[in-house]
Amino acid sequence: MRDDTHISLAHGNGGRLMRELIAEVFARHLANPDLDVTADAVPLEMDSRRLMFTTDGFTVKPLEFPGGDIGALAVHGTCNDLAVAGATPRFLSLNAFIEEGLEIRRLDRFIASMAEAARELGVRIVTGDTKVVPRGEGSGLYLATSGLGVCTHERTLSIGSVKAGDAVLVSGPVGDHGTAVLLAREQFGLTGTLKSDVASVLPLTQALLRVKGLKFMRDPTRGGLASVAHEVARVARVTVRLRAEAVPVRNEVRSVCEMLGYDPYYLACEGRVVAFVTREDAAEALASWRRLADGREAAIVGHVESPGEPRVILETPLGGERFLEELEDDPLPRIC
Amino acid sequence: MRDDTHISLAHGNGGRLMRELIAEVFARHLANPDLDVTADAVPLEMDSRRLMFTTDGFTVKPLEFPGGDIGALAVHGTCNDLAVAGATPRFLSLNAFIEEGLEIRRLDRFIASMAEAARELGVRIVTGDTKVVPRGEGSGLYLATSGLGVCTHERTLSIGSVKAGDAVLVSGPVGDHGTAVLLAREQFGLTGTLKSDVASVLPLTQALLRVKGLKFMRDPTRGGLASVAHEVARVARVTVRLRAEAVPVRNEVRSVCEMLGYDPYYLACEGRVVAFVTREDAAEALASWRRLADGREAAIVGHVESPGEPRVILETPLGGERFLEELEDDPLPRIC
Numbered sequence: 080m081r082d083d084t085h086i087s088l089a090h091g092n093g094g095r096l097m098r099e100l101i102a103e104v105f106a107r108h109l110a111n112p113d114l115d116v117t118a119d120a121v122p123l124e125m126d127s128r129r130l131m132f133t134t135d136g137f138t139v140k141p142l143e144f145p146g147g148d149i150g151a152l153a154v155h156g157t158c159n160d161l162a163v164a165g166a167t168p169r170f171l172s173l174n175a176f177i178e179e180g181l182e183i184r185r186l187d188r189f190i191a192s193m194a195e196a197a198r199e200l201g202v203r204i205v206t207g208d209t210k211v212v213p214r215g216e217g218s219g220l221y222l223a224t225s226g227l228g229v230c231t232h233e234r235t236l237s238i239g240s241v242k243a244g245d246a247v248l249v250s251g252p253v254g255d256h257g258t259a260v261l262l263a264r265e266q267f268g269l270t271g272t273l274k275s276d277v278a279s280v281l282p283l284t285q286a287l288l289r290v291k292g293l294k295f296m297r298d299p300t301r302g303g304l305a306s307v308a309h310e311v312a313r314v315a316r317v318t319v320r321l322r323a324e325a326v327p328v329r330n331e332v333r334s335v336c337e338m339l340g341y342d343p344y345y346l347a348c349e350g351r352v353v354a355f356v357t358r359e360d361a362a363e364a365l366a367s368w369r370r371l372a373d374g375r376e377a378a379i380v381g382h383v384e385s386p387g388e389p390r391v392i393l394e395t396p397l398g399g400e401r402f403l404e405e406l407e408d409d410p411l412p413r414i415c
Numbered sequence: 416m417r418d419d420t421h422i423s424l425a426h427g428n429g430g431r432l433m434r435e436l437i438a439e440v441f442a443r444h445l446a447n448p449d450l451d452v453t454a455d456a457v458p459l460e461m462d463s464r465r466l467m468f469t470t471d472g473f474t475v476k477p478l479e480f481p482g483g484d485i486g487a488l489a490v491h492g493t494c495n496d497l498a499v500a501g502a503t504p505r506f507l508s509l510n511a512f513i514e515e516g517l518e519i520r521r522l523d524r525f526i527a528s529m530a531e532a533a534r535e536l537g538v539r540i541v542t543g544d545t546k547v548v549p550r551g552e553g554s555g556l557y558l559a560t561s562g563l564g565v566c567t568h569e570r571t572l573s574i575g576s577v578k579a580g581d582a583v584l585v586s587g588p589v590g591d592h593g594t595a596v597l598l599a600r601e602q603f604g605l606t607g608t609l610k611s612d613v614a615s616v617l618p619l620t621q622a623l624l625r626v627k628g629l630k631f632m633r634d635p636t637r638g639g640l641a642s643v644a645h646e647v648a649r650v651a652r653v654t655v656r657l658r659a660e661a662v663p664v665r666n667e668v669r670s671v672c673e674m675l676g677y678d679p680y681y682l683a684c685e686g687r688v689v690a691f692v693t694r695e696d697a698a699e700a701l702a703s704w705r706r707l708a709d710g711r712e713a714a715i716v717g718h719v720e721s722p723g724e725p726r727v728i729l730e731t732p733l734g735g736e737r738f739l740e741e742l743e744d745d746p747l748p749r750i751c
Contacts, residue, residue, distance in 0.1 A: 095743055122466065176557055
């Protein structure tokens with residue numbers, strides 16, 4: 080007898096069970112005027128020819144963690160990539176790779192969570208595909224989302240425009256998402272009350288787009304603040320100098336890092352922005368963030384210098400300094 | 416010591432190895448003026464506001480099979496969904512879920528194969544994301560592609576417009592892809608010379624867009640011809656009547672189906688089109704396909720009737736008839 084409460088391979092075969100799963104889980108939660116689950120492709124009404132396109136995959140483990148789940152992450156992760164590029168997210172596609180045996184009630188929760196995140200953002204999930212993979216593969220659920228956004232301004236942001244003298248800002252404490260996922264795994268016998276920072280960064284990026292001296296924004300996900308700084312150093316051929324005392328890090332994140340030997344600068348955030356702004360406009364940028372609920376703990380955390388060679392330097396509280404090297408081994412896999 | 420010939424978890428961490436993998440495998444093969452592997456999102460120049468958007472996931476096993484591989488499949492599968500919707504594919508996003516331990520040389524072959532398929536089609540892969548999942552998950556490689564296309568015509572195709580009297584056409588033999596993948600698995604001790612039909616259907620769909628009586632097209636992938644017929648019957652509330660003798664099926668596909676008890680009408684194609692056309696224009700549609708290299712074996716395989724209730728009927732060679740039921744159990748999982 081077929082078990083109707085859990086995913087079976089037949090849910091992926093193009094037949095009745097797949098059709099019903101799509102109708103009862105995906106279409107029910109994600110319903111919107113542009114979603115047509117019987118169409119091969121959907122027409123889009125875009126109000127601009129300045130389109131932006133991006134994509135992201137999600138393999139977070141566990142699938143649920145304090146503050147969010149893989150569904151919310153898959154909406155915000157891709158929409159945040161559009162936001163930091165200066166766009167307003169409009170449409171998403173969704174791919175689900177579902178493991179045979181996943182409880183359908185859990186899948187339903189993740190898709191409901193996607194729908195809620197999309198509604199808050201005013202984004203429509205308009206096309207999707209599901210595949211079922213055999214038990215033992217797929218770790219429950221992988222998601223991929225591709226996003227289309229529109230630019231309603233004339234700004235050109237680019238990593239290559241960052242120059243010596245520019246200020247480095249972060250919009251809030253770093254490492255919350257990485258640490259919350261780590262605690263949710265319970266593999267180190269640690270528990271805590273920390274929540275992931277997974278959220279839309281659109282209010283933050285929209286505020287900064289009004290600051291003339293804005294050069295470049297990025298959300299510090301995989302590899303964290305340090306990896307964003309490295310990418311800028313490498314592409315713009317500059318040195319990025321960060322001040323440890325200026326970088327906001329919650330006490331709980333700091334404690335976990337000290338216990339496990341992690342460095343918070345490399346831990347993933349899913350609702351923060353790192354911005355590079357001219358020295359002249361840094362104070363204005365900071366003020367525009369601090370006026371927002373998600374930017375109250377924003378800080379200027381460093382500045383850009385001309386390099387001997389491109390690198391990232393951390394000034395430590397006691398007046399020393401050390402290099403933040405490019406990430407080699409993974410401190411924390413499967414975090415997003 | 417790190418093994419540099421196979422994927423490790425560190426290839427997914429946002430650090431040096433990931434950056435190098437993206438540069439040396441993905442960016443090298445997929446290089447085009449719109450691909451920027453350092454950007455969060457890429458701007459698109461679209462020459463039309465009539466955009467079409469679609470997405471598809473790929474979990475085929477084995478990753479290589481006679482006539483193609485997962486890379487070619489991931490380009491053609493998504494572009495074919497745009498083509499049957501009446502659009503010309505322009506841009507793709509790419510998600511790769513890579514299993515730890517996959518040989519980098521193999522990955523390189525799949526991405527090269529994607530690049531070749533994209534070049535032939537005039538499509539650009541402009542944004543991508545890679546995730547690495549632990550050994551034992553992911554079955555080597557899953558891919559997802561989302562596609563953007565433009566409609567350069569004023570046709571409106573819709574499954575709901577299919578009516579009693581319309582003719583059903585297929586562009587070539589059915590079941591080649593499903594059977595070729597099955598043979599590549601060697602799990603039944605069968606071998607053969609059959610190749611997958613994986614290919615672009617764009618020439619076929621473009622030709623048919625010039626036929627006035629065209630109602631609806633679909634590529635019969637998962638669930639095959641029978642599942643397309645079922646979807647039409649269900650949504651348009653009609654009966655679809657197919658003639659077994661008229662449906663082109665290669666001898667090798669027929670033999671494998673007879674040996675294993677499969678029904679070729681349910682087996683996946685990856686380079687065929689099923690079209691519904693008014694009775695008056697069916698001959699013109701057939702002729703326009705037969706002029707093309709990929710349409711030489713096209714055939715009118717049935718017609719649409721008013722239903723007692725929506726269903727699919729197969730007329731058998733000896734004058735009998737049977738229902739083709741909606742797919743319940745999976746004849747052949749992991750086929751695309």
